[in-house]
Amino acid sequence: MKPEEHAARLIDEYCISNPKELNVEEIAYAENLFIKDAPLNNFLGMINYKESHGIITLNTNITDKGQRIFTITHEMGHFFNERNKPEWLRGCKVDDLSSFKSAKRNEDNANVFAAELLMHRPWFNDFTSKRDINFELIKEAAGYFSVSLSAAAMRYINIGKYPAAVIYSKDGFVKWSAFHDYFPFKFLLKGFAVPKESAASDFFKGNTMQTCSDLVPAKSWFPSDYKCKESTYLYEQNVAMPNYNAVLTLLWESEYT
Ligand SMILES: [Zn+2]
Structure with a gap:
């Protein structure tokens, strides 16, 4: 079984x-x-x-x-x-x-x-499938299922409707990342420095970090991915985890790709 x-x-x-x-x-x-x-x-x-x-x-x-x-x-x-x-x-x-x-x-x-x-699959699908992907949805799911934000984000990456990626960065460097099966880019190594184009870099510089979603060049997160074009943009949204000096980043495709 x-x-x-x-x-x-x-x-x-x-x-x-x-x-x-x-x-x-x-x-x-x-x-x-x-x-x-x-x-x-x-x-x-x-x-x-x-x-x-x-x-x-x-x-x-x-x-x-x-x-x-x-x-x-x-x-x-x-x-x-x-x-x-x-x-x-x-x-x-x-x-x-x-x-x-x-x-x-x-x-x-x-x-x-x-x-x-x-987060039993039918319950999770019922809760998320009629909503757009963003951190507001992931936060509500975390509350509804009584799990951490990262556990809810991981569940979405594995069985959610929209192709998205989640990246956990600590001290300015990627510690782990996970990708929906249909997310277009997957080449992101552990230890990669958070790019300056990402709002997450503001947190690690000690500045105020924007927490609403915004477009970011896909190339900034995936410079080594040969499928990634200069003209491709992704939506990015971040949540700071100050107790761990960490940021959880959510990426999903924009309609401008
Ligand atoms: Zn164990």
């Missing part, structure tokens, strides 16, 4: 019809997964498990409710995806909980499970 199928089965089995009815802690207990809080040195969450039961440990540093729910759901993902395999322990770092299409397949699959359980 695929990670999405494990999550969809739980939604079906517990007759959950919308996100407000979803309580992942109750499902965890009903599935013989005990949850405890303890100090952890390197990990946000851990799970010890056998085929029929397990213990999820959450780092006591977690204070944000959304992060707590996502971490529990991610650890549940390891249990449902891997409980028939010989491993019996997983420790998950911050980066593991935001990875998709990374080198760590088990972590990616735990995130796929979590995204499907928390």
Whole structure:
């Protein structure tokens, strides 16, 4: 069974019809997964498990409710995806909980499970499909599904209607990026310096950053992409994450391409 199928089965089995009815802690207990809080040195969450039961440990540093729910759901993902395999322990770092299409397949699959359980595909489509893409929509989706902005943005990139890209930059450099299957450009390396044409660069210079959407030359973000022409522009919108000295950038195609 695929990670999405494990999550969809739980939604079906517990007759959950919308996100407000979803309580992942109750499902965890009903599935013989005990949850405890303890100090952890390197990990946000851990799970010890056998085929029929397990213990999820959450780092006591977690204070944000959304992060707590996502971490529990991610650890549940390891249990449902891997409980028939010989491993019996997983420790998950911050980066593991935001990875998709990374080198760590088990972590990616735990995130796929979590995204499907928390933002079940039909619910997410109902919420987003009649709206244009922008950060206002992503923020509302994050609130409605009780997930982080980056988790909602990633879900949109994976199953949303409009081809878009999300870029997470920290200290002025790209840390990760993700692209809708039909987004035209994909060649953006980790470590790429945020371009001066982007409003995100204002944040890293310590200036006030524009937060409404605006056009940006596609070439500024994708200078090495041979498909990218000088005349192509993209819409860009940014959200600052000052606690992390980071910016989340959303790009989508403009009608001027
Ligand atoms: Zn993990």
